[in-house]
Amino acid sequence: MLEALREAVGPTLFTYAVSPLFKILALIFLGVLPLIMYLVLAERKILGFMQVRLGPNRVGPWGILQPVADIAKLLVKEDVIPNKAVRWAFVLAPCLVVAPAFVILAVIPFGPSAEQSGGALDFFITDVNVGLLFVVAMATVGVYGIIIGGWASNSKFSLLGGLRSAAQMISYEIPQGFSLVIPLLMAGTMSLQGVVGAQFEQGRWFVFQFFPFGLIAFFIYFVAGVAESNRNPFDLPEAESELVAGFHTEYTGMRFALFFLGEYANMIVISALAVTLFLGGWLAPFPNVGWASFLDLQWIPFMTPGLAGLIWFSAKLFAFLFVYIWFRGTFPRYRFDQLMDLGWKWLIPLVLFTVFGVGIWKTLL
Amino acid sequence: MENYLPILVFALVSVLFLVATLVAAKLFRMAGSGATNDDPYECGNPAVTLAHDNRFSIRYYLLAVLFVVFDVETVFLFPWAVMFDKLALFGFIEMVVFLVILIIGYVYAWNRGALTWA
Numbered sequence: 001m002l003e004a005l006r007e008a009v010g011p012t013l014f015t016y017a018v019s020p021l022f023k024i025l026a027l028i029f030l031g032v033l034p035l036i037m038y039l040v041l042a043e044r045k046i047l048g049f050m051q052v053r054l055g056p057n058r059v060g061p062w063g064i065l066q067p068v069a070d071i072a073k074l075l076v077k078e079d080v081i082p083n084k085a086v087r088w089a090f091v092l093a094p095c096l097v098v099a100p101a102f103v104i105l106a107v108i109p110f111g112p113s114a115e116q117s118g119g120a121l122d123f124f125i126t127d128v129n130v131g132l133l134f135v136v137a138m139a140t141v142g143v144y145g146i147i148i149g150g151w152a153s154n155s156k157f158s159l160l161g162g163l164r165s166a167a168q169m170i171s172y173e174i175p176q177g178f179s180l181v182i183p184l185l186m187a188g189t190m191s192l193q194g195v196v197g198a199q200f201e202q203g204r205w206f207v208f209q210f211f212p213f214g215l216i217a218f219f220i221y222f223v224a225g226v227a228e229s230n231r232n233p234f235d236l237p238e239a240e241s242e243l244v245a246g247f248h249t250e251y252t253g254m255r256f257a258l259f260f261l262g263e264y265a266n267m268i269v270i271s272a273l274a275v276t277l278f279l280g281g282w283l284a285p286f287p288n289v290g291w292a293s294f295l296d297l298q299w300i301p302f303m304t305p306g307l308a309g310l311i312w313f314s315a316k317l318f319a320f321l322f323v324y325i326w327f328r329g330t331f332p333r334y335r336f337d338q339l340m341d342l343g344w345k346w347l348i349p350l351v352l353f354t355v356f357g358v359g360i361w362k363t364l365l
Numbered sequence: 366m367e368n369y370l371p372i373l374v375f376a377l378v379s380v381l382f383l384v385a386t387l388v389a390a391k392l393f394r395m396a397g398s399g400a401t402n403d404d405p406y407e408c409g410n411p412a413v414t415l416a417h418d419n420r421f422s423i424r425y426y427l428l429a430v431l432f433v434v435f436d437v438e439t440v441f442l443f444p445w446a447v448m449f450d451k452l453a454l455f456g457f458i459e460m461v462v463f464l465v466i467l468i469i470g471y472v473y474a475w476n477r478g479a480l481t482w483a
Contacts, residue, residue, distance in 0.1 A: 012367065020371035024378050075393045083403040084415055091387075099379045106375040126371035133443060134372075151417075155405035159416040163425050170432040177439035184446035249406050254390030258383065337482040344480040348435075348471070352464065355442070362449060363457045 020125050027105060027125065036264040037067035043325045050329035077253035082153060085250065089152035094255045096145030097262030100138040104269045107131045109193045111282045111309035116197075119306040123282065124193065131192040132180060135273065139228070142266065143169045146230075146237070149259070150247035161246025164336065165237030169228055171340060175347035176224035178355060182217035183277040185358050186210065196281035203288035205280040213357045218278040220351050222320075225270035227343070229263060231324055233331035234339060271320035272313075279316050282309030427479055438467050 006014040041056065041063060048055025056063035081090055111123025128134060143166055150162015183206050184190060187198035199206055207218045227234040237246040248259045275281060286292035297308040334342070405412050445452065445460050452459075474480060 013370075016367040016370040021374055021378070024371070024375050028378065028382065075390055076395055078395045078398070079390065080403060082405045084405055084412075084417075095380075095383045098383060099376065102379040102382075103372065103376050106372045125375060126368050128368045128372070133440075136439075153405065154416050155407070155412075156416045156419065157406060159419075159421065163421060167425050167428050170429065170436075174432065174435040174439065177436060178442070181439070181442045181446045184443060185449055188447055188450055190443065190447055244406065253394055254386055258386065340480070340482040345475070352468065355464070356461070359449075359457050359460065363454055 023125055028102065032105065032265065032268065035268065036261060039264055039321060041066050046325045047329050074253055074257040079253045079255065082155060082250050084154040086152040086154065089148050093145050093149030093152060094258035094262065096148065097142050098258050098265060100141040101262055101265035101269050104135050104138045107134055107192055108272045108276060109196055109281055110313050111306050113193060117305035117309065119304055121306060123306055123310055127191055127193040129191045132184065132190045136177060140173065142262065146247050153250035155250050157244045157249045158247055161237050161243045161249065165230060165247055168234065168236060168339060171343040172224040172227035175220050175343065175351045176228060178351040179217045179221040179224065180277065181355055182213065182358055185362060192276050195277055196283060199280045200283055200287045205278065207278045210358050210361055213354050216350065216354045220347055221278065222274055224347065225274065226324065226327065229266040229270050231267065232328040233334050235333060236336055236339060239333060267321065267324055271317050274320055275313060275316040282313040284312050424482065431474060431479060434470065
């Protein structure tokens with residue numbers, strides 16, 4: 001059947017559009033969506049244990065069917081569009097949050113390419129040479145969704161929440177953008193697959209490269225990333241004690257679910273990028289170091305290099321997602337002026353210092 | 366260019382997914398009860414004024430302007446970082462000059478209180 005399809009559309013279109021389509025469908029419906037469903041459950045469970053309670057445990061054993069029940073509930077909820085809202089913008093906003101977060105996944109390498117692993121499958125959708133620039137461009141679109149949603153609702157809480165959120169996201173985008181320059185300086189390429197390849201050649205994850213500058217850049221990237229995805233301790237846009245629910249106060253049912261989906265998809269994207277740029281992507285710890293070669297997992301029966309890459313990538317990704325939840329269980333929320341101070345007066349000077357530091361180091365050596 | 370085709374396919378799949386979700390919700394959901402249910406939220410009181418008729422702080426605008434300045438700088442840093450080995454010392458000095466100008470502006474904005482939220 002695949003051969004017939006190949007004949008019908010021609011080899012170029014088949015290689016670049018039809019066969020990625022299967023990977024994309026698998027990634028979204030078998031990868032990201034189930035991950036988000038169970039991330040929500042995991043978050044509630046972990047928060048429960050951190051607060052010495054049980055978390056959801058009524059729907060199915062250990063609450064494992066909770067996400068299904070949640071979706072069914074959200075699907076039948078009454079859908080309210082406030083009578084004074086700007087309707088087209090109100091409907092468009094949640095889509096603008098979800099779509100870019102998904103599209104970024106197209107350039108993230110989850111595992112080695114077919115050449116690198118000697119297998120038959122590339123463990124990424126595509127590899128473009130401006131990968132990181134594409135990611136930054138797409139990530140910016142999410143801000144529009146939030147500010148449009150807040151404004152279009154024509155509710156005071158939504159408007160204030162939307163503005164706050166936009167202010168926070170653009171403030172932290174600056175240190176984040178600057179901190180992305182550090183892995184670029186180390187790798188000399190913007191292709192994300194290339195960045196992972198450079199970490200393999202240099203035999204070291206970029207967090208530990210040019211110590212301590214790699215570590216500082218990673219720290220800034222992740223702090224800014226947490227702020228970008230509007231999560232604790234930077235969850236002011238949804239500060240329920242002051243702004244009800246921030247920009248999505250007026251949203252109900254499926255539209256609300258889409259905002260929720262977008263937030264979790266953003267968490268996954270930020271974590272996946274942190275893994276790719278700083279923690280070696282799909283590489284095992286100590287790549288290219290002789291005595292640590294057992295970490296490539298090849299001694300496990302039926303293990304292929306591609307699968308091992310996927311396992312390492314997922315393990316690091318889950319570690320980051322756990323840290324997100326851990327933050328939420330641990331830190332109190334920042335005040336808005338403290339948040340702005342941290343972004344503009346601490347992170348920006350620190351990241352400029354880091355860029356200079358790596359530049360001088362690379363020039364002298 | 367062929368490398369970008371999967372991104373386009375991915376975008377189409379995402380849009381289709383969003384449309385399918387919203388259509389499914391439309392088919393399954395319950396009818397609204399109308400009347401005050403559709404008013405903007407105002408802690409249960411009828412809204413006196415609309416959000417669009419009210420004013421909000423000018424600081425958000427100022428912040429957006431500052432953001433544009435810094436973000437454009439970042440975009441210039443990306444190609445420099447990629448070509449660092451080829452540009453070598455000359456490129457580094459050029460970038461130092463570029464960044465020092467940025468830092469002067471940053472210090473100025475800080476002194477004028479643009480970065481302080483109060």
